[in-house]
Amino acid sequence: MKVHACQHHHHPRGPAGAGDLYYPGLGNGGYNARHYDLDLKVDPVGNQVQGRATMEAAATENLDTFNLDFHGCQVDGVLVNGQPATFAREEDELVITPAEPLRQGEDFRVAVDYSGSPQAKTSVCSPFLVGWKHSSHGIVVDSQPDGAQTWLPVNDHPRDKATYSMKVEVPKPFVVAANGSLLGIEDRGENQAFSFATRDPMASYLATVNVGNYVLDQQEGAAVPIRNYFPPELLEKARYDFGRTPEMMEFFAERFGPYPFENYGVIVVNDPDAVSGAMETQTLSLFEPGLVTGDRANEDVVAHELAHHWFGNLVSVSQWRDLWLHEGFASYAEWLWLEHTEGVEALDKKAAKTRDWLERQPGITIGEPPKDDLFNGQVYIKGALALHELRKKVGDEAFFSGCRAYLTRHAGEGAVNPTIEDLQKVMEENSGQQLGGFFQDWLYKAELPA
Numbered sequence: 001m002k003v004h005a006c007q008h009h010h011h012p013r014g015p016a017g018a019g020d021l022y023y024p025g026l027g028n029g030g031y032n033a034r035h036y037d038l039d040l041k042v043d044p045v046g047n048q049v050q051g052r053a054t055m056e057a058a059a060t061e062n063l064d065t066f067n068l069d070f071h072g073c074q075v076d077g078v079l080v081n082g083q084p085a086t087f088a089r090e091e092d093e094l095v096i097t098p099a100e101p102l103r104q105g106e107d108f109r110v111a112v113d114y115s116g117s118p119q120a121k122t123s124v125c126s127p128f129l130v131g132w133k134h135s136s137h138g139i140v141v142d143s144q145p146d147g148a149q150t151w152l153p154v155n156d157h158p159r160d161k162a163t164y165s166m167k168v169e170v171p172k173p174f175v176v177a178a179n180g181s182l183l184g185i186e187d188r189g190e191n192q193a194f195s196f197a198t199r200d201p202m203a204s205y206l207a208t209v210n211v212g213n214y215v216l217d218q219q220e221g222a223a224v225p226i227r228n229y230f231p232p233e234l235l236e237k238a239r240y241d242f243g244r245t246p247e248m249m250e251f252f253a254e255r256f257g258p259y260p261f262e263n264y265g266v267i268v269v270n271d272p273d274a275v276s277g278a279m280e281t282q283t284l285s286l287f288e289p290g291l292v293t294g295d296r297a298n299e300d301v302v303a304h305e306l307a308h309h310w311f312g313n314l315v316s317v318s319q320w321r322d323l324w325l326h327e328g329f330a331s332y333a334e335w336l337w338l339e340h341t342e343g344v345e346a347l348d349k350k351a352a353k354t355r356d357w358l359e360r361q362p363g364i365t366i367g368e369p370p371k372d373d374l375f376n377g378q379v380y381i382k383g384a385l386a387l388h389e390l391r392k393k394v395g396d397e398a399f400f401s402g403c404r405a406y407l408t409r410h411a412g413e414g415a416v417n418p419t420i421e422d423l424q425k426v427m428e429e430n431s432g433q434q435l436g437g438f439f440q441d442w443l444y445k446a447e448l449p450a
């Protein structure tokens with residue numbers, strides 16, 4: 001009797017999700033990505049992209065089939081370890097079946113050739129657009145939390161960080177700005193190709209590539225190089241508004257530990273509609289042009305995005321539900337900068353005004369924000385006040401040593417992304433206090449604690 005092979009052979013399929021409790025479809029399981037290499041040719045006028053994304057990864061289980069997240073564009077071919085693989089598109093899942101199954105522990109390489117016109121998509125967490133945004137000004141990539149998949153096939157969840165290298169060819173005189181270090185610009189006649197690489201792993205939503213008319217402006221005086229990309233018409237105002245970045249980096253380094261990346265800088269995007277506010281894209285924060293005023297009126301936002309490089313970028317959530325670990329700290333860092341520059345009275349006034357305002361709002365549980373409104377303002381505002389109250393409860397020494405211990409424990413090779421419980425644990429260890437009641441009251445109750 002001829003028996004079909006399936007009866008004797010298990011066909012392991014990697015999970016089509018990374019285990020996110022709020023958004024189970026995000027990311028994938030079955031492998032760990034280590035590196036993405038992008039080699040893209042981009043037409044920023046017609047919004048056309050053609051190129052190859054190569055992911056180097058390690059299988060964490062036996063895999064006959066595994067997924068990448070990918071929205072839009074056309075997949076022209078997939079190679080796994082150099083062999084043509086079969087693939088299928090199932091909505092935003094790219095399902096890949098290698099010619100040879102992968103074994104647990106095996107390193108593998110997936111090359112996806114793709115082309116087309118990338119489009120931003122509506123996020124799963126809020127009704128806003130994320131990812132690749134094209135306009136007459138060029139291209140901006142702003143992806144939190146699930147927009148990276150609009151421009152590269154990726155394991156789109158912060159649980160699976162990887163390093164990136166990107167080579168992006170554009171027509172002259174467009175400039176490309178991306179994460180990490182600019183390695184070089186290759187002349188290709190009518191076009192030029194900009195090469196970037198990140199030294200450190202990065203969550204997919206923090207990857208950015210921007211194409212437009214920008215001036216590259218170096219800034220001196222910090223522990224790492226700072227390079228900013230400004231639209232030429234905003235150059236003078238932006239230089240002033242971001243002028244205290246080196247001082248700010250030093251201030252945060254004293255509180256939180258050394259700045260964790262190889263360089264820093266901002267890009268003030270030249271498209272008023274592409275970015276709403278600002279975004280902590282790793283080593284190259286995005287700012288909407290409206291934030292540049294020439295009088296440092298929005299220096300709180302400058303502090304916020306920089307502080308995310310410790311809280312959010314170096315140490316990233318395990319669950320999107322725990323976004324407060326990013327936004328509460330980045331918002332409280334604004335208050336710390338205010339205290340540093342204007343004194344403790346300014347901080348106390350800020351805390352009192354915030355409490356007043358919150359008392360007039362319907363509260364939310366900031367440790368469990370609404371799934372369809374993840375970025376609710378209270379995660380930021382009530383989140384900052386919660387940290388201020390925690391600092392008062394445990395004292396400055398325990399609070400800041402707790403911050404540093406939390407960052408050290410959850411950063412680097414082999415570290416596990418934290419949950420809010422992990423922060424509670426480290427703060428309890430550093431203060432010798434039981435904080436269960438405090439965390440319960442501030443994070444898991446809608447009403448404001450007295």
Ligand SMILES: [Zn+2]
Pocket residue numbers: 304308326327330
């Ligand atoms: Zn933020």
